[in-house]
Amino acid sequence: MNKNKIDFFLLGRVLALAKPYRSVFIIAGVLAVILAPLATLRPYLVKVMVDDYIFNFDLQGLVFIAMLFVGALVLEVILRYVFIYTSSLLGQSVIRDLRVRVFKHITSLRLTYFDRTAIGTSTTRTINDIETINTVFSQGVITIIADVLTLFAVLGIMLYTSWKLTLVCLTVLPFLMVASYIFKEKVKASYQIVRTQISKMNAFLQERITGMRIVQIFNAEEREMEKFKAINREYTQANLNSILYYAVFFPVVDIISAASLGLMVWWGASHALTGEVTLGQLVAFPIYLNMLFRPIRMLADKFNTLQMGLVAAERVFDLLDKDDKIENKGDKKVEKLVGKIDFDQVTFAYTAKNDVLKNLSFEIQPGETLAIVGSTGSGKTTIINILNRFYEIRQGSIRIDDVDIREYELQSLRSRIAIVLQDVFLFSGSVLENITLRDERITRESVIEAAKLIGAHEFIERLPGGYDYEVMERGATLSMGQRQLISFVRALVFDPDILILDEATSSIDTETEAVIQYAIEKLISKRTSIIIAHRLSTIRHADNIMVLDKGEIEEFGHHEQLLQIEDGHYKELYEMQFAQTTTSN
Ligand SMILES: Nc1ncnc2c1ncn2[C@@H]1O[C@H](COP(=O)(O)OP(=O)(O)OP(=O)(O)O)[C@@H](O)[C@H]1O
């Protein structure tokens, strides 16, 4: 967007958001048009009062005109109230709708978007930027139109009252225009700096608070504090800079308007003696001048606000225009899957350059369990990411029940596959809500039943409040093992046909280990399962084991088979990692 011009196409798009509130918009617009001339009425009445009644000693007329004055005042107050209320209502309604639209859009974006975009950016779009768009309505277009109309109305009535006096007043106009222009440019630049500083501070705070543990573990408080102080200083400075321009501009306008007033009094008084200017005009003109300079003072600032609103709108529209979604063209809906999975020469990469999975082919029969082992970064988690279409594969095909996964309707496919992720994520809310994810079809009874089945019921019951125990953000108040058990119940209540488990690598105590082992067995029984396993017991009981190395299958077979391979990777892994624990298993 050209920084010095108002982008009318963009403005049109923002205004189009108000379509559902057309009537409110029209009311506000009409009021703006009515209010402008109405405001000029009172000073005019003052002039009439002085010239026609006070000097003619017409007391009755004076009372009448005073009542008219009060009436005009009351009417103006009421209309102004309605105007401010409707224009704010308009802005608030528009941004309320917009927030919903943006949130809905964000939830539908594919995961690659979230890999590339900082959380802070998406949050800023939905909250700060949209808030700024509000100003386009509440302080922007309509009030600018109202101000400009007022300006013309005042000028008009001034010229009508006395064109000579008006011209005298307007000699200061060039100074005013130059001052306004400089101010507008300066404030715009400083405002942009302020915004950058705000987002810097937001990003810093968000990351440090999330990673507070690391900060404290490594005694980094002092260093982080120094960094924060520096950012804080810059932020304050940016704010002070922009305030400085206001602090200079407003008095400058005051001086200019005082000069204008001075000129008017000087010229007006000397010509009043000759009768060229009436006393009423001399009384009314200072009020007109005041009315003329106030909007001028505000206008430069309002243009800035409008500009900023448009910049924010541009960013929000950018996000809304982003068609970064997983293609959902399939129309095959399924109630139940048999659970046969095959990968046929699948190649996948997150970024254009390096392939993470290369030519992967394997099959899982219904009801069987496949364990995937391999060193870190070998692509294990990636396999599950592409199975339920978090990411699109580049080549080859993945079939479930002999149907390409792209032919299934996305939601229907995902509803039949449950995934327990490596790092469990819990939301703030009760344990129950975390399990059902507020799906009302899942009853409390079925949750308890599932929890009992996998042996999580006892520990949940022991929590204060049981199933209603309030989990803190990210499950901070629960242990790793507990969080995992909750995520197991979460997977089980949906009664999936395919279960995928990305075992957490962290080790847990033997007692919890036994509970989790039992839970896993219950989870995978009677359904096709893929387990990215780190525990020998899980691996040994699997029907097949796949050894993955740099995105390729190195070995495939069951435990005994793989141990037979001389110098085999699995054998080596087994000896290195698991040999000691076999005795205890
Ligand atoms: N979202 C992503 N964007 C880009 N690259 C990614 C992304 N996720 C993973 N990778 C890369 O893909 C490769 C495989 O990652 P993956 O998470 O599948 O490993 P893994 O086998 O599950 O490892 P671990 O045992 O540590 O969980 C890694 O080299 C990693 O850097």
Ligand SMILES: [Mg+2]
């Ligand atoms: Mg992983």
